[in-house]
Structure formats: C-alpha cells, structure tokens
Amino acid sequence: MAKEMIAMLLAGGQGSRLYVLTQKLAKPAVPFGGKYRIIDFPLSNCVNSGIDTVGILTQYQPLVLNEYIGNGQPWDLDRLHGGVHVLPPYQQASGSDWYKGTANAIYQNIPFIERYNPKYVIILSGDQICKQDYSDFLKFHKEKNAEFSVAVMEVPWEDASRFGLMVADEDDRITEFQEKPKEPKSNLASMGIYIFNWDVLRKYLVEDEADPTSENDFGNNIIPNLLKDGRRMYAYHFSGYWKDVGTIPSLWEANMEVLNPEDSGINLFDENWKIYSRNSGMTGHRISADALVENSMITDGCRVDGTVKHSILFAGVKVEEGAKVEDAVIMGNTVIRSGAVVSHCIVGENVEIGQHAVVGAMPAEGEKGVATVGPGVTIGERAKVGPNAMVSNDVKEGEEQW
Amino acid sequence: MVNSNADALGIIFPNSYDSLVPELTSERLMASIPFASRYRMIDFILSGMANCGIDNISIVVRKNYHSLLDHLGSGRAWDLTRKNGGLNIIPPFAQKAVKIYHGRVEALASILTFLKSQKEKYVVMSDANIAVNFNFSDFINTHMNSGADVTVAYVKAEVPAKAVEENPTSDTFSYTLRIEDGRVREIRINPKDAGVQDFSMNIYIIDRELLISQIESAYVKGYIYFERDILEPQLDTLNVQAYEHTGYAARICDMKSYFDENMKLLDAKNLDALFEGNPVYTKIRDDTPTRYITGAKVNNIMAADGCIIEGDVENSILFRGVKIAKGAKVKNCVLMQDTTVEEGAQLEYVVSDKNVHITAGKELKGTDTFPVFIAKKQTV
Numbered sequence: 001m002a003k004e005m006i007a008m009l010l011a012g013g014q015g016s017r018l019y020v021l022t023q024k025l026a027k028p029a030v031p032f033g034g035k036y037r038i039i040d041f042p043l044s045n046c047v048n049s050g051i052d053t054v055g056i057l058t059q060y061q062p063l064v065l066n067e068y069i070g071n072g073q074p075w076d077l078d079r080l081h082g083g084v085h086v087l088p089p090y091q092q093a094s095g096s097d098w099y100k101g102t103a104n105a106i107y108q109n110i111p112f113i114e115r116y117n118p119k120y121v122i123i124l125s126g127d128q129i130c131k132q133d134y135s136d137f138l139k140f141h142k143e144k145n146a147e148f149s150v151a152v153m154e155v156p157w158e159d160a161s162r163f164g165l166m167v168a169d170e171d172d173r174i175t176e177f178q179e180k181p182k183e184p185k186s187n188l189a190s191m192g193i194y195i196f197n198w199d200v201l202r203k204y205l206v207e208d209e210a211d212p213t214s215e216n217d218f219g220n221n222i223i224p225n226l227l228k229d230g231r232r233m234y235a236y237h238f239s240g241y242w243k244d245v246g247t248i249p250s251l252w253e254a255n256m257e258v259l260n261p262e263d264s265g266i267n268l269f270d271e272n273w274k275i276y277s278r279n280s281g282m283t284g285h286r287i288s289a290d291a292l293v294e295n296s297m298i299t300d301g302c303r304v305d306g307t308v309k310h311s312i313l314f315a316g317v318k319v320e321e322g323a324k325v326e327d328a329v330i331m332g333n334t335v336i337r338s339g340a341v342v343s344h345c346i347v348g349e350n351v352e353i354g355q356h357a358v359v360g361a362m363p364a365e366g367e368k369g370v371a372t373v374g375p376g377v378t379i380g381e382r383a384k385v386g387p388n389a390m391v392s393n394d395v396k397e398g399e400e401q402w
Numbered sequence: 403m404v405n406s407n408a409d410a411l412g413i414i415f416p417n418s419y420d421s422l423v424p425e426l427t428s429e430r431l432m433a434s435i436p437f438a439s440r441y442r443m444i445d446f447i448l449s450g451m452a453n454c455g456i457d458n459i460s461i462v463v464r465k466n467y468h469s470l471l472d473h474l475g476s477g478r479a480w481d482l483t484r485k486n487g488g489l490n491i492i493p494p495f496a497q498k499a500v501k502i503y504h505g506r507v508e509a510l511a512s513i514l515t516f517l518k519s520q521k522e523k524y525v526v527m528s529d530a531n532i533a534v535n536f537n538f539s540d541f542i543n544t545h546m547n548s549g550a551d552v553t554v555a556y557v558k559a560e561v562p563a564k565a566v567e568e569n570p571t572s573d574t575f576s577y578t579l580r581i582e583d584g585r586v587r588e589i590r591i592n593p594k595d596a597g598v599q600d601f602s603m604n605i606y607i608i609d610r611e612l613l614i615s616q617i618e619s620a621y622v623k624g625y626i627y628f629e630r631d632i633l634e635p636q637l638d639t640l641n642v643q644a645y646e647h648t649g650y651a652a653r654i655c656d657m658k659s660y661f662d663e664n665m666k667l668l669d670a671k672n673l674d675a676l677f678e679g680n681p682v683y684t685k686i687r688d689d690t691p692t693r694y695i696t697g698a699k700v701n702n703i704m705a706a707d708g709c710i711i712e713g714d715v716e717n718s719i720l721f722r723g724v725k726i727a728k729g730a731k732v733k734n735c736v737l738m739q740d741t742t743v744e745e746g747a748q749l750e751y752v753v754s755d756k757n758v759h760i761t762a763g764k765e766l767k768g769t770d771t772f773p774v775f776i777a778k779k780q781t782v
Contacts (some may be wrong), residue, residue, distance in 0.1 A: 034691035035707070073478070074686070090645040259693075269710070272632040279686045284720075285679050286441030286670065299691035299707055300440070305672070312691070 002117040003082060005138055005195070005204040007046050008109070010102055010322040011039060011126035014060045017247045020374030020392040026058060028126030030251070031331045031349065033258045033268060034297045034312050037068060037278045038245060041131065044275045049134035051122070053082030053111055055106040059089055059098055074278045087112060097336070101216030107205040118198050123218065125192040129254050130242040131273055137195060137236050141344045144172065146234040147200045148226055152188040153242055163189035164219050166235045174233040177223050188235055191242060192337065194218065200231065203254045241265040248390075252346055252370040254273060255312050255329045260296060280315035280332070290321050306336070314349070323353075327362065331375070340379075344387065348375030354383060354397065361387040410524035410542055410607065411487070412459035413453040415509060416444055416470055418529035418604070421574055422564070425775045426755070430469040433461075433530035435654065436738050436756070438667055438676070438717050440706035442473050443654065444530040451526065453481045454538035455681035458487030458522060462509045463672045464494065472537065479683045492516070498590055505626035510617045518736050525613050528605045530616060533652040533663070535679055536605065541645055545607045550643035554586060555605040557647050558598050562655040577602040577629050579644055586642040589634045602629075603647060620714070650675035661753055661773045664719045664736045668702055689722050713743065714747075727762075734770070753778065 014190040016026025023028065024028060028039035039056075046054050054077060058065055065086070066314055071147050072084035087109050090096050099105035106123065108111075114122060120141065122134055132151070141149040152166050167176035167186040175401030178185060204222050208214050214221045226233055241264065245251040264380035283302025284327055287293055294306040301316035306323035313319070314331045320338040327344045336342055342353060345360030357379045360371035369388035383395045413723065416433030433444035444461075451459055459482060463470060470491075476482075477489030492513055494503070503509040506527070510517070517525070522665075524545070526538060532543060536555070556579055566702050578599040579645040580588035606628075608616075616632050625631035633642060650672060652663040665672045689708025694700065698711045705720040713730035723740040726732055730743045733750045737743070741754045744762040751768035756779040760766070765782050768774035 074688075107509065140554045269693070275689050275690075276688050280690075281681050281683060283441075283673070284704045284706040285681070285692070286668075286673065286704050287702070288670070291698055291700070293698070295696040295698075296694050297691040298705075360724050 002119070003053050003120065003331045004121055005051060005134075006055070006116050006118045006132070007041070007042075007051050007124055008080070008106055008125045009042055009054055009056045009126050010192075011056050011065065012059040012099055013127060013155070015127065015246060018251065019248065019379070019390050021346070021360070021391065022061070022370055023249075023374065024061055024064070025076075026061050026065045026126075027246070028056075030245075031314055032129065032245070032251070033255060034314055035280065035299045036275055039065070039068075039126050040075075040275050040277045041129055042126060043077065044071075044273075045132050045134060046124075047075050047077060047276070048134075048273055049136075049305070050075065051134060052079050053116055054084045054116075056084065056086045056107060056126070057088075057099065058086055058107065059105075059313055062086070068098060068278055070278070075276045082116065085112070085195045097234070101204060101214075101221075102218045103208050103214075103222050104216035106201070107209050107216070110205065113198065113202075115186060119194050121198050121201055121211075123192075123194040125195070125344075126245050127246055127326045128191070128242060130152065130191070130238075131240060131266070131270075131275070132193070132238060132242075133273075137238075140236045142196045143230060144234045146195075147197045147231045148223075149191040149195045149236050150174070150223075150236045151191040152235045153191055153238055155187050155189045157187050158183065160184035160187045160189065164192075166190055168235040172237070173237050174227070174235050175391065177227055179219055182309060186390060190219070191238060191343075192219075202225075211376070226232040246309075248346060248370050248372050253328060253345075256310070256327070258312065259297060259310060282315050288321075291319075301333075306338070328360070345371035345373065345385075347373045348377070350376045350377070352377075353380035354379060356387070357383045357395075358387075359385040363387060368384075407455040408524075408539065409522050409544055410456055410526045410538075411520055411522040411610070412456045413510075413513075413525060413775045414444065414447055414459065414461045414530055415527070416467065416530045417464040417466075418655070419531040419574060420466070422531075423657060423660060425657055425777065426660065428467065429466065429778055431463070431466045434467075434469040434473055435660070435722055437652075437654075437660075438664065439704050439721055441533075441682060441684045442470075444470070444473070445682050447530055447536065448471045448482075448535045449680065450481050450534070450536040450538055451528075452482060452683070454586070456484060456526060456541070457482060457484055458490070458494055460490040460513065460516070460518065462492045462513060463504060464509070464695055466493045467491075467493065473685050475685065479685050481683075496701055505631075506628035507617060507620045507625050507631060508629075508689075511615070511621040511771075514614060514617060517610060517617075520610065521744060524607050525610045525612060526602075526607045528742070529628075531654050532603055533676065534603070534647065535649060535676060535682070536603075536647060537649075537679075541605070544645055545643070548584075548643050549641070551640045552606060552608045552642045553645050554633075554642060555603045555645045555647050556581075556600045557603060559601045559651075559653075560598055561593060561595070562602060562653075562659060564658075565658045570743070574628070575629070577604070581644045581770065584643055585632075586644050587637060589629055589637070591630060591634075600644065600646075601634060603651070604629075605647075606636075637648050650705055652676065657753070657775060658771065659772065660752075661736060665717070665734070667704055667719065668717060687722055692720075698726075713745075730760075734773075736773075755780075758782070 012029040015022040077084035103226040104112045165178040263268040285302035306319040307320040311328045322338040331349040337355040339356040374392040380397035384400040420427040482489040555575040692709040695712045706722040708723040712728045713726040718735045725742040727745040751773045759781040
C-alpha cells in the first residue's frame with residue numbers, strides 16, 4: 001500500500017555547540033522541557049499530522065537515541081506497515097560510507113523510501129522545538145502544485161544574515177536562495193523543513209551523488225540545483241513557536257520559555273496537540289512542608305525539600321532542604337544536596353551537587369552566560385562552578401571551576 | 403530451557419471488597435480505584451507479579467469493569483503483551499444459566515478449562531484491595547521450599563473497625579489466621595478480636611493440579627468461598643503455610659481508610675517504603691509536567707503530572723491533570739484526575755472523584771474522620 005507522505009528525520013548531527021550535553025548523546029536525544037527529548041517534538045508532530053511512517057537518520061552517538069525510540073510505541077508509531085525506523089549508515093555490496101551530508105543521508109536510504117512508494121517526502125530536522133501541523137504544510141504544497149516547498153519563518157531583518165534565506169514573489173514562489181548572506185534580500189528564514197515530490201527528490205539526489213564536487217547538502221546543493229532548473233518551489237509561512245536549540249543559551253532560553261507559555265507561544269498544555277514521550281515510570285512528585293516552589297515545572301519522581309524558583313526539574317530530581325534552585329534546568333535523577341545554590345544553568349542527568357556547593361550565578365547587568373554541568377558529574381561540597389563554566393569532569397570538594 | 407520467569411501463573415480478583423467503598427465503586431471496581439496520585443489499585447499487585455517474572459496473568463472480572471478494561475488495555479504498560487500468556491481478562495460468560503460469581507470457588511470454576519490447559523506448576527491468587535510492593539519471588543520460593551500444599555500471605559495488623567462491625571455480606575469477609583510454627587491451624591472469619599492480628603492478605607499460592615481438583619469437588623457441592631469452604635475444613639489434611647509480609651501495605655476498607663492511606667504517603671518514609679525496589683507501572687497519559695504558576699503556594703503535597711497550580715495547596719494528594727485556580731485554597735484533600743477548583747473556592751477534608759468541578763467561591767469542609775466525598779463528574 002502506497003503512503004501519501006512519509007517523513008525522513010535528520011538526527012545525525014553531532015550538536016557540538018551543546019558541548020558536554022552531547023558528548024555521549026545525539027542532539028535530538030537531549031532532554032527538554034521537564035520530561036521530553038528534543039526528538040519528541042518532530043515525532044509527535046508527525047503522528048498528530050497523520051504521518052505514520054518515519055525514518056530517523058542517525059550516525060553520531062546513536063545508543064541513547066536508539067533505545068529511546070525503541071519500537072516507537074510511545075508515539076503510536078509501532079505499526080505493521082510503516083511506523084518508526086532508525087536508519088544508521090550500513091554496508092552495501094559497493095562498499096560502505098558514513099552519511100557525507102544531509103542529502104547523502106537521504107540518498108543512501110532511497111531503498112527505504114521506495115518500500116512505501118510515497119508521493120511526497122517531508123524532510124525534518126531533529127534539533128528544533130516546534131509544534132507544527134505538517135498536514136497543513138502538505139495542503140499548501142498541493143495547492144501550489146509545487147515540486148518543492150520549504151517552511152519559512154519571518155525573522156527580524158537584523159538577524160537575517162544568520163539564516164538561509166528564501167526570496168519569494170507575491171505568490172510565495174521562491175526566486176532566490178541566500179545562505180547566510182551579508183546583505184539579505186529577504187527575512188524569510190528556512191526552518192530546514194522541506195516537502196518534496198518524491199520523483200523530483202529522487203532525481204536530484206541521484207544527480208547530486210554523481211557530482212564529485214558536491215557537499216551532498218540540501219541547503220548548499222540540492223536547493224540551488226532546483227532553483228537553477230526553474231523547478232516549482234514555494235515558501236510556506238509558519239508563524240508559531242520555533243526554536244533551534246543548537247546552543248547552550250538557546251537551549252536554556254527555550255526551557256525557560258516553556259515556563260511562560262502565555263507570552264512565549266510554546267504551549268505544551270494543549271490537549272489537541274500533545275507531545276508524546278517515553279515515560280519515566282516514577283511515582284508522583286513530593287513537595288514537603290519546608291519547600292518553596294515558585295513558577296516552575298516539576299514532574300514524576302521529584303522530591304523537593306528546598307527552594308525552587310523559575311526552574312524546570314526533570315524526573316527523579318531531588319532538591320534537599322535548604323538548597324536553592326533558581327532559573328535552572330535540572331535534568332533527570334540529579335541530586336542537589338542541602339545548602340547548595342544552583343542558578344542560571346543547565347545541569348545534566350545523574351549529577352550530584354554537594355552540600356553548600358555553588359553552581360552558576362545570576363548574571364549582573366550586561367553579563368551573559370549559562371553554566372553547564374555535564375551528565376554524571378559530581379560537584380564536591382562547597383565547590384564553586386562559575387557562571388560561564390562548562391563542567392565535564394568532577395569538581396572536588398572546595399575547588400573552583402570558572 | 404533458559405527461564406528467568408516464575409513457574410507460576412497469576413489470577414487477580416478485581417471486584418473483591420467492592421462493597422466496602424460504595425462511593426468509589428458505583429462506576430468502577432476495587433481494582434480501578436485511583437490511588438497514590440497516579441496509580442490504580444491493581445497496578446501494585448499486577449506490577450509486583452510482572453516484576454517477579456509472572457507473565458501469564460488472568461483477571462477474572464465480575465461487574466463494573468469498563469474502567470478496568472480501559473486502564474489495562476493490552477497490558478503493555480506492565481510488559482504483559484505476550485504471545486504466550488500475557489494479560490488475560492476474563493469477563494463473565496453472558497448466558498442464561500451462568501450467574502455472576504460470588505466467591506472464588508465459582509470464579510475459578512468458570513475458568514477451569516483455562517486452568518487445565520496451562521503449563522505453569524503453581525497458581526498465585528490475589529485481590530486488588532491492598533497497595534503493596536509484594537515480593538512474589540520470595541513468596542513462591544518460600545512455598546516451593548516448604549513443601550506446603552498452600553501458602554497464604556498475611557500482615558500483622560488490626561482488623562479495621564468497619565470489617566468487625568459489618569454484618570457478613572457476600573464479599574466482605576475478612577480472615578485472620580491462627581498460626582503454629584508457620585502452619586495455619588485456624589482461619590477466623592470476620593473475627594471480633596481486638597488488637598493486632600495475623601491478618602490474611604488473601605494472597606495464595608497453590609499447586610495448579612491441586613487447585614483444579616479442589617475446585618472441581620467444591621463446585622459440585624455448591625461451595626462458594628475458597629477460604630471458608632475449602633481451606634478451613636481441610637486445615638488438618640492440607641498443609642497450609644503462612645508467609646508474613648513485613649513491608650508496607652495500604653489496605654482499602656472504607657472511605658476513611660482510603661483517605662488515610664493516601665494521606666500517609668505524604669510522609670516520605672511511607673512513600674519510600676511503598677515504592678522501594680521494583681517499579682510500579684501504570685497506564686501512561688502523556689501529561690506535561692506539573693506547572694506551578696507564580697502565586698501558587700504549596701506545602702506538603704504529592705502531585706502527579708499535568709496539574710496546573712496557581713492557588714494554595716496544603717497536605718494534599720493531587721492526581722493527574724488537577725487544576726487549582728488563583729485564590730483557591732485546598733487543604734487536606736485527595737483530588738482525583740482532572741478535578742478543577744475555580745478561583746476563591748475553599749476545600750478542606752474533601753475527596754473528589756474524577757472530573758469534579760468546583761466552581762468559584764464555593765466552600766466545602768469535611769473532618770478528618772469524615773471527609774466530604776464528591777462523586778465523578780459532579781459540579782459543585
């Protein structure tokens with residue numbers, strides 16, 4: 001049975017700008033928003049949009065991601081025909097190769113796509129926080145009788161030169177593509193989400209592969225080639241919440257925005273567009289009589305005896321009596337001992353922060369910086385971690401790291 | 403054969419003791435009563451069995467079981483979606499000649515064909531009225547090593563006042579044991595003895611072949627109750643051993659004990675004791691984490707995911723999706739799934755069932771011995 005549209009999710013990125021958080025983890029597997037991982041967003045969007053076949057292209061540190069995806073049941077993607085499939089590079093009779101670029105990753109999986117004989121293929125990226133109805137995007141694609149459509153966001157003109165930009169006419173037909181230009185002609189930034197007619201995509205992937213000078217990248221090669229040939233290319237305007245969480249500050253900021261859905265626009269509480277995730281299976285959280293909790297999100301398994309303000313605690317986090325957590329993102333099973341002060345930072349999973357240790361600091365006027373503690377690290381008693389620190393090894397009792 | 407699984411199949415009677423909490427069982431059964439902020443009563447026994455490698459579990463339902471079917475689904479949450487065995491829900495056979503069963507003898511007689519076709523050597527049976535992290539592995543091993551015909555689990559506890567006072571009606575018997583050197587010598591039915599007793603948990607293990615022969619002969623004689631009609635008269639000939647459960651156990655005997663057992667979990671010691679060791683699984687609802695909005699004041703609570711809290715909450719248990727608006731005050735309450743409390747409402751000693759709606763400014767107050775109960779989907 002042919003599928004109308006299947007999704008290919010690019011999840012192979014190393015996410016090197018998340019440093020310690022992605023040393024042992026692919027970027028799409030990075031925890032987000034109290035009980036999710038980044039990849040929950042595109043996967044849930046797929047299911048909520050009616051897409052039941054998703055190929056996930058992985059190659060960097062795939063273990064956690066593979067286990068997390070499993071058979072896809074949490075996203076209702078355990079299907080007899082279709083469902084979710086993790087697609088690492090594999091050896092073929094002609095030899096084997098890592099995915100050389102985003103386009104090459106799809107090229108190597110042409111046989112996978114052909115199994116489902118789809119009319120359309122949507123290319124998604126595994127490192128964005130966004131709630132989007134892909135079926136509306138497909139409707140646009142069909143209405144325009146397009147061969148290629150890209151989802152675009154209007155960005156402020158002063159930021160435009162940081163993005164890949166689509167220049168489009170009044171009918172939204174794309175006339176020019178600018179990759180991070182010095183002098184932007186448009187403020188329509190590509191979100192890296194594309195819908196292709198499969199026959200067109202297939203042709204360009206094969207041609208691109210045959211070109212030895214190509215970087216095998218959608219943005220640098222495939223899209224310019226389509227333009228050159230005057231293909232029917234359209235820009236689909238998306239105006240909801242969208243955030244690339246590729247850096248520590250943007251990841252921290254996106255988490256904080258979850259705490260303020262009224263203004264930020266990222267509403268996870270929408271019953272009509274649930275974000276699914278694999279469950280921790282822990283018991284309800286406890287907030288004791290000595291605790292103080294303000295403007296925070298807390299999930300199963302947490303035990304709060306101290307103060308938690310404007311923070312997100314993931315499953316199983318313990319905040320002992322007298323400890324203070326403020327403006328912080330604390331990932332699963334981390335323990336914050338009594339008297340510790342943890343502020344303006346991201347703390348990875350399974351971290352122990354010793355008694356009276358200090359991690360991060362509230363930035364003073366004009367300062368920036370989010371302290372980051374990598375997963376599994378132990379911060380000793382009375383140790384100090386500075387406001388911009390990136391901690392990947394244990395910090396011993398009383399020591400300081402800036 | 404490599405076998406990490408137990409050589410026992412499980413049978414759970416989800417309707418036992420329904421009539422003790424008529425308020426909570428008007429539209430459900432004992433097994434699906436919500437407990438401990440995100441669970442249903444059956445989750446504890448079911449997870450306990452699954453965690454100990456019992457992967458062939460039958461649930462013999464009697465009535466009001468829609469909520470249970472919805473909760474259990476295919477059994478995936480307990481990893482019981484198996485080709486062989488797995489979760490097996492047995493509804494009453496709708497036929498004129500077949501009555502809804504009363505006691506365990508009738509219930510087991512109705513599944514004799516099934517029992518005969520199974521391969522496991524032992525059968526483990528339990529009700530669902532006790533929230534407990536029960537170690538079925540140890541229970542099964544103890545039984546195997548003792549050479550007993552039957553082993554019954556008990557706790558040292560007082561028989562609840564209500565059970566003592568109650569006229570014996572069909573499914574509310576409580577049993578205490580007189581034990582000599584580990585062997586049960588007497589089973590007392592609805593005893594009037596005061597103080598701590600060896601109080602049966604109604605968790606049994608018995609050889610499957612023995613169970614089949616006992617049920618066959620009891621059923622033709624018109625017997626109804628396993629304890630009263632099979633065990634008690636044969637205590638001299640059957641070797642019935644007692645197994646003490648020393649861990650935490652929360653038994654639901656009436657509305658008061660339901661309230662108290664929930665509240666007890668606000669003490670971290672009790673919470674740890676109930677949930678230590680093996681995980682307790684439940685149906686996944688995919689709620690977001692609970693959100694505490696600026697202005698919320700919380701003090702000594704346990705809450706599940708999906709709550710939005712803007713008001714004051716003290717000494718309370720909040721189930722999934724509870725919403726408490728600004729200016730509302732909730733104290734000493736157990737609020738089940740999706741209860742909403744509007745602005746300025748004040749609740750004290752209230753147990754609200756699912757989807758209860760308390761409109762703005764209402765005041766409801768019970769006492770610690772008599773919490774106010776608000777039935778499912780009611781608007782105050």
